[in-house]
Amino acid sequence: DAGVIQSPRHEVTEMGQEVTLRCKPISGHDYLFWYRQTMMRGLELLIYFNNNVPIDDSGMPEDRFSAKMPNASFSTLKIQPSEPRDSAVYFCASSYSGGGRPQHFGDGTRLSIL
Amino acid sequence: GENVEQHPSTLSVQEGDSAVIKCTYSDSASNYFPWYKQELGKGPQLIIDIRSNVGEKKDQRIAVTLNKTAKHFSLHITETQPEDSAVYFCAASNENSGGSNYKLTFGKGTLLTVNP
Numbered sequence: 767d768a769g770v771i772q773s774p775r776h777e778v779t780e781m782g783q784e785v786t787l788r789c790k791p792i793s794g795h796d797y798l799f800w801y802r803q804t805m806m807r808g809l810e811l812l813i814y815f816n817n818n819v820p821i822d823d824s825g826m827p828e829d830r831f832s833a834k835m836p837n838a839s840f841s842t843l844k845i846q847p848s849e850p851r852d853s854a855v856y857f858c859a860s861s862y863s864g865g866g867r868p869q870h871f872g873d874g875t876r877l878s879i880l
Numbered sequence: 881g882e883n884v885e886q887h888p889s890t891l892s893v894q895e896g897d898s899a900v901i902k903c904t905y906s907d908s909a910s911n912y913f914p915w916y917k918q919e920l921g922k923g924p925q926l927i928i929d930i931r932s933n934v935g936e937k938k939d940q941r942i943a944v945t946l947n948k949t950a951k952h953f954s955l956h957i958t959e960t961q962p963e964d965s966a967v968y969f970c971a972a973s974n975e976n977s978g979g980s981n982y983k984l985t986f987g988k989g990t991l992l993t994v995n996p
Contacts, residue, residue, distance in 0.1 A: 770923070797982055809924070809969065809986040822983060857923050867975065867982060868914060871923030 768792070770872035772858050778878045784846040787875045790839055791860030799869060800833055800843050801857040809857075815841065816863075848879045882907040884972050886987025894995050899960050901990045903970035904952040910972040913953045914984070915944060918967045927968075928955070931975075960994045967991050 771790040779785055791798050799814040813823040818835045826833070830849070835841040845852055855876050859869040883906040893899050905913075911932035916924035930937045930944045930953065937944050941960075946953040957964055971984040 799982075808988040811983060811985075814982065816982075859923075861982065863982075867912070868926045868929060869982075869984065871916075871925065873921070873923045 770858055770860050770870055772856075772872035772875050774875060775873065776876045776878075778880065779848060780880050781849055782847045783879075784844065785848045785852075785877060785879075787843040787856050787858075787877070789841045789843070789858030789872060791841070791858070792862075792870055793839065795860035795862045795870075796838075797861045797863060797869075798835060798841050799859040799861075800841070801859065801871075803855045803857060803874070812843070850879045853877055853879050882910060882972055882974070882985040884970060884985050884987045886970050886990060888990060889988065890991045890993075892993045892995060893960050895960060895962060897960055899957045899964070899992055899994075901955045901968055901970070901992070902952060903954070903972075903987050904950075905972040905985075906951070907972070907974060908948075908951065909974045912973045912975045913944070913946060914971050915942075915955050916969045916971065916986075918969065918989070920966075924969055957992075960992075962994050962996050965992055965994045 773788045796817050800812040802810050812825045813833045815835045833843045855874045857871050857874045859871040861869045886903045914929035917927045918924040928939050928942050928944050930946050941958045943956045967989045969989045970987040973984045
């Protein structure tokens, strides 16, 4: 079975540009999570959705960050405008509430803001 | 909110030796404790998890123990192999907290190196 798919795998852009990260969760999973990983702060939960509805966005650092889930098979995390301190690896994960609830992670997007 | 502390931050062992990673948590309501392994360039992958109704769980060379009274849990890897080298994360959540019951709080990770 296909796992969580994230794109792009790497993104390098200049400060001030808009960045869009994409995620396709595992088919049938009803929870989707966005995380950010840095050396200083480790793995931080940014936002999560249940049945395409945002449940908790308390981890979103600033208004520059936004996330959407228009349907059960696609989500985006957008940063506008981007800043160098946004450089990190961003992970998407999904889980199925009826199946013991382990979260399955994608391989991440490594984002570098110059 | 929940706070998870993980130790050590780095661990180096010889192939065949055992490795132990320890975590403590602050929220006594937490009842689900997964462990993830992250290899270079990959996302974290679940390797084992435990719920608060049991004190120990084993899966081949990997075991996890939980002490709810002391609020700590540990990962034990026996007969380590070079392919066990990775970063390991512990996490905790409260599965009964309504809308936030899927919110995992992660430790900062342990870099395990298994030397041949």
